[in-house]
Amino acid sequence: MNLAQHLAAHAARRWDDGSENLECLCGWIVDYEQVDFGMGSDVFVQEDAQHADHVADTWREARTVRSDTEVAQLGPGTILRDARGNSWRRGEGSWIGSSGGPAYDPVAPGWGGTLPFPALLVWSPDEDHAQLAGRKAAHSGYQLGHDGAYTCICGHPARTREEWDQHYAEVIG
Incomplete structure (x- = not known):
C-alpha cells in the first residue's frame, strides 16, 4: 500500500447523527476522554490531532x-x-x-x-512516484479557521497563506 492509498483508507469523517463525532474510515474513533471541552479549547483541533497521530502510527506500522x-x-x-x-x-x-x-x-x-x-x-524504488503523489495528496489543501489561521489538511498549523505555501514546498521538495 502506498501513502496515497493509506491516506484514503484512513480519511476522517464526522458522524451524521448530530453528535459530530470524528471517526476514521478504518473504524478508529477519537478518545473523547483525552479531549479538553473547557472554555476556549478547540475540540475540532484536538480531534484532528488525535486522528493525525492515528494515521501516522498506522503508516509507521505498515512500513x-x-x-x-x-x-x-x-x-x-x-x-x-x-x-x-x-x-x-x-x-x-x-x-x-x-x-x-x-x-x-x-x-x-x-x-x-x-x-x-x-x-x-x-x-x-517501486514507491517513488506513488510516495510523491501521496505527499501531494496529503498536503493538497488547507482549512481556514474562524480566527483566520490556516491548517494544512495534514494537520500542520500555519498563521498565513504564505506559511502554508512554505510548508507545502518543504514537504513536496
Whole structure:
C-alpha cells in the first residue's frame, strides 16, 4: 500500500447523527476522554490531532519489517533503517549496511551480518512516484479557521497563506 492509498483508507469523517463525532474510515474513533471541552479549547483541533497521530502510527506500522522473510521480498534499491538506527540498501542480492559491517542476506541466515529487527522501510524504488503523489495528496489543501489561521489538511498549523505555501514546498521538495 502506498501513502496515497493509506491516506484514503484512513480519511476522517464526522458522524451524521448530530453528535459530530470524528471517526476514521478504518473504524478508529477519537478518545473523547483525552479531549479538553473547557472554555476556549478547540475540540475540532484536538480531534484532528488525535486522528493525525492515528494515521501516522498506522503508516509507521505498515512500513515496519519484522522478519528475514519480509526483507527477502523487498526489491533492489530498497532502503531500510534497522532497530539500531543503521541504514541498509539492497543491491542485486545482499544488503549493505551504513555501519560498514558485513553484508546481510536474508535468504542465507548465518552468512555475513545480521539485521536487527524491527526495521523501518524508508524508501523503495517501486514507491517513488506513488510516495510523491501521496505527499501531494496529503498536503493538497488547507482549512481556514474562524480566527483566520490556516491548517494544512495534514494537520500542520500555519498563521498565513504564505506559511502554508512554505510548508507545502518543504514537504513536496
